[in-house]
Amino acid sequence: MRTDVGVNVVEYFVLHEADGDATLAEMIASWTGNGTAEQRTDAVPLLRQAVLRLASRGLVEVTPGHSPADLADTLAEPGSWASPSPLTLSVTEAGVPYL
Numbered sequence: 001m002r003t004d005v006g007v008n009v010v011e012y013f014v015l016h017e018a019d020g021d022a023t024l025a026e027m028i029a030s031w032t033g034n035g036t037a038e039q040r041t042d043a044v045p046l047l048r049q050a051v052l053r054l055a056s057r058g059l060v061e062v063t064p065g066h067s068p069a070d071l072a073d074t075l076a077e078p079g080s081w082a083s084p085s086p087l088t089l090s091v092t093e094a095g096v097p098y099l
Contacts, residue, residue, distance in 0.1 A: 007059075007098050010050040015098050018060050018089035024051075024075075025083035040081075048075045051089065059095030063088050 007015065017027045028047060032039045054060040055071055062071060064087070074080055080087050091099065 007054070008050070010046055011054055011059075012098070014047065014050045014054055014089070015059065015091055015095055018091045018095075019099055021088050021090050023084065024081045024087050024089065027089065028081055029083075044081050048081075051075060054095065057094070058092055059098060061090045061092050063090065 013031065014027065017030055022030075024047075028040050028043055029035075031043050031047060035043075051060065051062070052072055052075065055062055062074075074087070
């Protein structure tokens with residue numbers, strides 16, 4: 001029996017952005033429509049939560065590799081969302097059905 005329940009709108013966006021690899025900076029720019037610095041800052045918590053949920057379910061992979069425990073701390077660092085971003089997101093095989 002499947003226990004997963006799908007993805008929400010923000011997670012769906014993250015999956016599509018990660019299809020073909022995306023830096024966190026590119027993702028936030030896309031989410032805000034290349035918005036202002038304030039809009040980008042405001043969007044980080046929303047996207048951060050989506051990335052953490054998807055990664056915990058094995059639907060996306062953050063590179064360079066991070067364990068689930070330290071990923072939350074890494075994504076909390078402002079530099080991880082800055083441009084150029086040191087982190088890239090990729091869809092895993094488990095995430096493909098949600099695209």
